[in-house]
Amino acid sequence: MRITKIAVYKFSIPMHPFTIATGTMEYAQNIFIRVFIEDGSYGVGECSAFPMIVGETQATCYELAKDFAGLWKKKDARDIEGRMTELHQYTAFNNTIKSAFDMALHDIAAKQAGQPLYAYLGGKLKSLETDLTIGIDSPSVMAEIALEFKSRGVRIIKIKLGKNAMEDVERVRLIRTSVGPDPILRIDANQGWNFEEAAFALQEIGHYQVQFCEQPMRYWDDDKLPALKKISPIPIMADESVFSHFDAKRLIQAKACDYINIKLAKSGGIFEAGKINEVCEQNQIYCMMGGMLESRLALTAFAHFAIAHNNIIFYDMDTCMLGHKIDPVVGGVKYNKFFLDIPASNGIGADADEGFLEHCEHIMI
Template sequence: MKITSITSIITRPPIRHPGKLGVGDLVSVDAVIVAIETDAGISGVGECSPWAVFAENAFAIKATIDNYLAPALIGETPFNIEAILLKMDAAHYGSSFAKTGVEMAVFDIVGKALDCPVNQLLGGLVRDRISLSYSVTNQETQADLEESRWLLDQGFKVLKIKTGVLPEREELIRVEALRKLVGDDFDLRIDFNQGGRREQMTRLCRQLEAFKPTFIEQPFKGFDLDAMAALCAVLDTPIMADESVLSWDQGFQVAKRQAADIISIKIAKMGGLLRSKKVAGMCEAAGVPCYAGAMWESGIGLAASLHFACSSPAIKYGSDFYTANYLMTDDLVVSPLAVSDGAIFVPTGPGLGVEADWEAIERYRVAV
């Protein structure tokens, strides 16, 4: 079986509301859909959904796939996924999001060809579901509380409040109000998205510890591992690295320098499923627990992330896999991912286990 064509499509499916983060505002989902055809008649689909304020952008990703990655892979067998990764690296440096979308579609093909779900190609399941953490991004206390009440009604057992945008006093008011709403025993996390300042963070985080957060995520710029390590050393609350791990090799540096107590693994940052598994294995060996992060993917990308997270013992803190079911008002798959009691289930069908909704993809297609 050989790859005969690789195409990419930029889509912009609708969302309920924008997100306001420490790193910048997110006003839309730009999902790049990758379709791969083979001479055996088996096709695969993948997705990468970048945040322009965070990493790559959709138009650059499409250009990378169309002009560099696709030409390098025509005629290759999908079964040699490690070799495909090396060929993509040789064709274009970096571009982990673009490579993730392509590799995801390749995994979909291989799973369909072997009549098994992708998680079986990654070592098999250690769980069949993973808890959902929803990110509260309104930056206004009453709006936060209103949305959080709705989320509790939906069965969520984990919430993450996005900080790093407002003045210090207002941040404390928001977190305190949310803690009062959910109760002392509820799993509440805090995420600065790099929005913290060195001169304030030790004091502010010690004040935030009074509200018993499960962890505090990415208080400093991703490159500032010295500040991350120093804060880890003085706080009782675990610090999680996200933007400090924008590639699979950076995960090693964060663990080596003890710059985080927890590492967030997003398959798009790592360059795909295989490299995410390598980072998870490295963290497991180093005794660093992980979180299954996500961008704002549709059910296509989240299905792939579920196969990774549910086959990785290192994932101990749940997932960000809520967007397709709770943020988007129209998904890009025919049948939504299964959710129940605050958890989302890994698909069981061959390949990714989801069917792309090509009518929806065309409906939200962005002209290039």
């Protein structure tokens, strides 16, 4: 199973602007790859660069993908750990583009095994219900959106916060008043608060039945998380603070969080994400499966990974519902309202639409 060639595409997806505490995304800065092996078959991978979080752009991912493709030519696609070690030795960080290459190898492996990816990873088919996220806007507009979500049958609402602590409290108050007691509310500050703001906001928002808060402070304030966790009435979920299983160990040992959000764009792919989940499971820390702004292709891989790991009990799987104007994917996961139906075909079970790819900048190496 030698790798013969790799195709790399700038997989840009137009979208309605989406705002979080650290910035606004005007389009999904994605990369799509196909890794071909000797029999002519291939595995697919996709990643979504989110510069404000991972420090990568579509341009940096595209250039590094060319280098990675050169490193892998004529190498064995079955040795996933070996191939990923080569990428880690070639360059530090850059986990987002690494995750696309990792995904493609797992797709190949599952296809060769004649199994859906979740089965290849040791899982069994089960139901996943995603939340739906409200980007930052005025409190009144966000409350209107939340009410519209409820009317559509959304049962779990994720609220982006982190611009202004006082306004954030009002955002959550108005949303809870608008939707009533039934919908589950989650909040995500995306590192937007300092310690004092986080302490104030969490204590006030604690009155409004919130399931957890993601990443209240900047990752460089991780040393303050244990103190914040002690005074917060809302459980803390680490996100931007955890890129690797070493990060997970560090936070868990410090008693700094209640939950951890796993994203392939942070971990560098399925291989390392599995290690993060293992550390969490060993320490009774439940996880959430999240993403950036990926299409349904990568989202399908996320769903396979999530159902293969029972320690993942929260699902933030709405990436392509957050304003994507087009759906350039064939096959893949389907939304049944806000439940995800995962394909039973071998591998990931999704591919990019050929008509869309014709208009994408690309290179074959």
